[in-house]
Amino acid sequence: MIPELRSVGLDYPRWQDALEAAYGSGMLTVSGEVRGGQVLQYDDPGGARMVILAVPPYGTFASYVDGSPVTAHVTMLTDIVGLVELVDDSPSLQVAAADAPVTATVTATVAQGPVLADEDPLQYQPLALTALASSLRVLPDVAAAEAEGLTVGTVESSGAAALNSGAVAPHAGATVTVEVADAARRTTTLTGQDFWHCTVTAPFPFTVVVPADDSPSATAPAPGTVLTGEVQFTATTVDGAGCGGGCGGCGSGGCGCG
Secondary structure (H helix, E strand, O other), X not given: OOHHHHHOOOOOOOXXXXXXXXXXXXXXXXXXXXXXXXXXXXXXXXXXXXXEEOOOOOEEEEEEOOOEEEEEEEEEOOOOXXXXXXXXXXXXXXXXXXXXXXXXXXXXXXXXXXHHOOOOOEEEEEEEEEEEEEEXXXXXXXXXXXXXXXXXXXXXXXXXHOOOOXXXXXXXXEEEEEEOOEEEEEEOOOOOOEEEEEEEOOOOOEEEEEEOOOOOOOOOOOOOOEEEEEEEEEEEEOOOOOOEOOOOOOOOOOOOOO
16 A cells, blocks of 8 residues: 555555556656656546656656645755745735745645756745645544644644754655545546545645545544644646746746746
8 A cells, every 4th residue: 555645546556556557547648858758647537646757766656636725935855855835925915025924834745846856946836735645544523633632733844844954865744633624525537446635724725635434433534523644745836837936926026926
């Protein structure tokens, strides 16, 4: 079992099995070219995504198409993992041409990362942000979480915390304890497997995808339930990735991100 794949309904025992299924689907596309090679992408109608870096250092990672909209500064750390600094880019700041404050920082895999890795950091970039369940529990409500000594509305990015140590390679891991605002069951077309698309609003907006568990003892995600445990953040750039580098960014009025 590969947790990131299972979270989006792609529960294959090996990455190779997932890749072969994606190739066989006829839905694999070229999303970019880098260093003389290609970046390939499988997008499932249910929202699951696989990104394949077909040049050295090679790599494949799971992502998700339908994440929550946020605005962030994005600095690629590797071909796959980026530092994502979420900003509160309000209309009033845009009108005043003022810099938006950074409200939270996480590391995440970035679907367009292989293409962006050799570019300048992106400023005020619209993103779709998702947390892929690695090892999550579903608790019935906030009271149950607090009874375990948990603080609801917390995200601790172990990937961001580890950057200064240099002891581990950049990764997208985090620990979350968050209340579900909305939940919908979805099905991955490639496999027929179900998963939950959960929307979170605090401490910042993001989507959490959780594999469906239909066992009698399982608590299904629903509004008011709490998700707690380990996740892997993933992000997709939207509305064009050209609002970076030397321009002032949307928040400073220097360029548009539309």
